[in-house]
Amino acid sequence: MPAQIIDGKQIAQQIRSELAAEVAEFIENNAATPCLAAVLVGEDPASQVYVRNKERACEAAGMVSKLFRLPAETTQDELLSLIAKLNKDAEVHGILVQLPLPPQIDSERVLRAIHPSKDVDAFHPENVGLMTLGKPRFLPCTPHGVLQLLKRSGVETAGKRAVVVGRSDIVGKPMTLLLAQKGWDATVTIAHSRTTDLAAVCREADVLVAAVGRPEMITGDMIKPGAAVIDVGINRVDNGTPKGKLVGDVAYDAAAEVAGWITPVPGGVGPMTIAMLLHNTLTAAAAIER
Numbered sequence: 001m002p003a004q005i006i007d008g009k010q011i012a013q014q015i016r017s018e019l020a021a022e023v024a025e026f027i028e029n030n031a032a033t034p035c036l037a038a039v040l041v042g043e044d045p046a047s048q049v050y051v052r053n054k055e056r057a058c059e060a061a062g063m064v065s066k067l068f069r070l071p072a073e074t075t076q077d078e079l080l081s082l083i084a085k086l087n088k089d090a091e092v093h094g095i096l097v098q099l100p101l102p103p104q105i106d107s108e109r110v111l112r113a114i115h116p117s118k119d120v121d122a123f124h125p126e127n128v129g130l131m132t133l134g135k136p137r138f139l140p141c142t143p144h145g146v147l148q149l150l151k152r153s154g155v156e157t158a159g160k161r162a163v164v165v166g167r168s169d170i171v172g173k174p175m176t177l178l179l180a181q182k183g184w185d186a187t188v189t190i191a192h193s194r195t196t197d198l199a200a201v202c203r204e205a206d207v208l209v210a211a212v213g214r215p216e217m218i219t220g221d222m223i224k225p226g227a228a229v230i231d232v233g234i235n236r237v238d239n240g241t242p243k244g245k246l247v248g249d250v251a252y253d254a255a256a257e258v259a260g261w262i263t264p265v266p267g268g269v270g271p272m273t274i275a276m277l278l279h280n281t282l283t284a285a286a287a288i289e290r
């Protein structure tokens with residue numbers, strides 16, 4: 001039996017409509033509208049698309065979105081002073097600085113400058129720490145999106161083996177911790193580029209999360225029959241067309257013949273990341289306006 005396709009676009013839409021109702025209620029009960037400030041430095045085409053999608057999603061949910069576009073030559077001090085201004089701005093509830101930043105800017109320094117109560121990406125060390133302790137203020141958007149995909153598709157994680165491939169600060173590390181936490185209760189392995197016999201490790205997974213950024217590196221033979229396969233990768237590969245083609249970290253067609261559930265790329269985890277960003281913006285607004 002072929003895998004059940006987990007439709008991230010549809011699940012994200014469902015979450016966004018739930019959020020829109022909560023936003024409307026928030027606006028009725030408070031003299032404020034949830035507001036996200038997005039900061040984009042430079043002209044990277046993919047970043048422009050993502051930021052525009054975030055803005056549109058905000059507005060569709062009834063929130064305010066403010067975009068700050070800075071030139072690629074922006075200095076670190078200029079960016080830090082914009083962040084200081086947004087930290088103080090009572091109308092702004094969430095701040096997102098789109099990554100990657102140009103090379104003259106120290107990203108770590110910038111992410112630490114965002115006030116933790118407005119850090120809707122949950123990248124600030126204080127928010128990473130709170131999440132690690134199981135007392136999150138915000139959950140990081142992509143791992144949270146993955147958990148929602150699993151839950152809303154009826155994939156059981158409790159007592160199951162999960163393997164996360166990739167150890168990034170943004171996806172792999174938090175994903176591993178969250179899957180192991182109370183409520184999700186998986187037994188989790190974190191695999192990476194130095195893992196010996198990655199295929200054998202992956203084949204143990206009832207839930208396999210691929211977050212490495214290598215096109216189609218997870219092949220069909222690496223998947224346990226019936227597993228839930230969540231593909232976080234978004235890789236643009238050359239297919240002869242000017243725009244190229246988006247593929248995940250999973251070789252989709254072969255994986256779909258073995259897996260029990262699978263997320264497509266596009267239309268899987270990507271749209272969920274944006275939905276969870278809106279969720280965090282509403283949470284930030286509720287905490288600040290209270």
Ligand SMILES: Nc1nc(=O)c2c([nH]1)NC[C@@H]1CN(c3ccc(C(=O)N[C@@H](CCC(=O)O)C(=O)O)cc3)C=[N+]21
Nearest residue numbers: 050096097098099100121266267268269270271273274
């Ligand atoms: N501070 C910060 N926070 C982020 O959350 C952040 C970031 N920087 N920098 C870049 C990455 C990437 N990211 C995506 C969000 C949505 C889609 C998405 O909606 N993708 C669509 C397709 C989009 C397309 O066609 O290119 C999909 O998968 O269906 C993709 C990627 C957020 N990021």
